[in-house]
Amino acid sequence: MGIIFKNIEDTSAQVYLNDYFLGTVKTDMWRKKWMLYPKFNFGSEYQNYLYIEHLSFYEAGKAMVDLYNTTKYKKRKKHDPMADTDEFDVSELFKDWGP
DSSP states (O other): OOEEEEEEETTEEEEEETTEEEEEEEEETTTTEEEEEEOSOOOGGGGGGGGOOBSSHHHHHHHHHHHHHHOTTTTOOOOOTTTTOOOOOHHHHTSSSOO
């Protein structure tokens, strides 16, 4: 599908990636700069993405998609604790360790 922009007003637009809502980009009317307002979780190391000002809603939307694609929190597979267990004999651990 790709990136879809839906204009809410002249000052904001919603950003979708493959029909998944990423967030909103909004502009400050006086400075004419666009900022990101994502609705997905991301780590604190990516916080500086929110303070970068963009010249157009398209550029800001592309930056939000880039943020979404670079975060390690995007659509993680659930960890199954029983899937990665290996059987082993405990007595083998203590063969070399002992009196």
